[in-house]
Amino acid sequence: MTQYNNTRLLQALKRQPVDVPPVWLMRQAGRYLPEYRALRTKAGDFLTLCQTPQLATEITLQPLRRFDLDAAILFSDILTIPHAMGLGLSFQEGEGPQFAKRIETARDVKALPILEVEENLDYVLEAVRMIQQELQGRVPLIGFAGSPWTVACYMIEGSSHKNFINARKMAYQAPEVLTALLEKLITATTAYLKGQILAGVDVVMLFDTWGGLLTPAHYPLFSLTPMQKIITNLKADPNTANTPIILFSKGAVSHLEVMADSGADALGLDWTSALSAARTRVGAKVCVQGNLDPALLFSTPEKIKAAVKSVLNEWGPHPGLIVNLGHGIEQHTPIENVQALIAAVHEG
């Protein structure tokens, strides 16, 4: 077993007492850091960075050198799986992801290959091993995947779309095609997260960015159940059973209770929902991670300190809080404000 210098995140995930709550930030490795931008200019586009273990390792570690973060998170993307399935992912500057092929029919779903993680996504596993080598137990490493529904949204739409209307249409027009696609993604995501855990990640997170686009009837069917199946798969395998799982369905706070019954150890909360309400509703069952507004980081260190104090007071003396943003850190976030946020959490 790895001996960690900083066990706050792992303790919080077991809902054990901690000296101060752990803090990390979604997209903490990324574009707001000048050293990331420098590397990107030198080394290539976003996909190249993800696919080159040395570069992914360096980028994962960059924020850890600057900030007193309680966790590292693998630098990668939620669309590695469909890319590995041959859909031809690219990122146009300022445009978001774009696939060369879209999923439209049962035939398209059937044609998707079974993912061989060790082979098709070896670059991710190699990055995990290299990062853990470098971290030397300083903090735990979080691995991740997109939720099947969220990944399906991009595969069906072919790119980012504010409403993912084509994926939502498929839920009505051809639910059996959507279900078949989700089943393939459940299998692939289970294998992918098992691979990440065996390669060394300490925690895994499921990013369900688009679960909040579904109706009350469709959310459990198409978003939650597939995630639940992955969680069940991981918890059923002795090699992965002890790895904590964080589930983050953005914009889906109405469904918090059923999420808490999914088997996940922690639930992510976006910035539009109250932490205290979440604690009352599910705090006896799961940890809660969140939920500062990424826009707050454009104010001043004083305002950030006050906002953090208010979050800590709102949560109270209960176990199981992981401080984070309610969405990824924004591109032009000032470094000193990130510093102020982390210091404020650790000052308590």
Place this chain on the structure above:
Amino acid sequence: MTQYNNTRLLQALKRQPVDVPPVWLMRQAGRYLPEYRALRTKAGDFLTLCQTPQLATEITLQPLRRFDLDAAILFSDILTIPHAMGLGLSFQEGEGPQFAKRIETARDVKALPILEVEENLDYVLEAVRMIQQELQGRVPLIGFAGSPWTVACYMIEGSSHKNFINARKMAYQAPEVLTALLEKLITATTAYLKGQILAGVDVVMLFDTWGGLLTPAHYPLFSLTPMQKIITNLKADPNTANTPIILFSKGAVSHLEVMADSGADALGLDWTSALSAARTRVGAKVCVQGNLDPALLFSTPEKIKAAVKSVLNEWGPHPGLIVNLGHGIEQHTPIENVQALIAAVHEG
């Protein structure tokens, strides 16, 4: 007083019994209709259509000729106010709205002119008069405006942006500038809606498309309170006090109780929230309008009929339901499915 042939909407808004619930559709006048597309090709761009009373009248009436709708809604846009204030609105094909000038500083806010509705937005008032002339009391006419927060989002961002990060940043960096902007918009929107009511609209609706982007602390401050002030202004004036007001904050279902205390007569619900929960929470105070998924309209008449039945059952025998979509109708929606939806509501 106008004598209406169809009073379902007005009765439902008073929470009085109706034979069957009223139904209308957000964006019912628009791009999914071939006659709209034909007119647009012939007559000019979106802004020209809005600004030409004869064309706005024709477009408002188009869906009424095809469908047994229980209300007409003025064909216009939520950005007419900032356009009239001189920010230079344009719509690029497939790109959404674009302003020539953005609001960034206190000086920019100060420079905004006081709106003279009769002068600057006379084309809207003229369209209302022409539509009522044509409707002859067949169904009530709904007028509308964007909420101050939502309109401010576009004025600050300069265009549509999925997260409106600049508007959200201003809420932290310069709340006094945002508040000053919202105050100007409260005044302008009050005058605008009064003008619409005096010109003849029977109901007004506030579209708060981006209220759901705010934190639990910022929503009441920057989204709800400005809307509440407009409602108070309208209810305090004997000329407008009896006109029912519908408030729609998309993605803000957590705030339903405080919305119900705003003085609005009805609350819009988006497609991600359960109608039954809304009825339990606020159904004793206000009407509820919604909330079918616009994506449902891409399925079949049979599925739509079943979904409508399920909505009507979910609501039960209570007064105060207005059937609508939970968001605007999508561009490629099949006409026969719209027909099926409306028929299913009226069959009960």
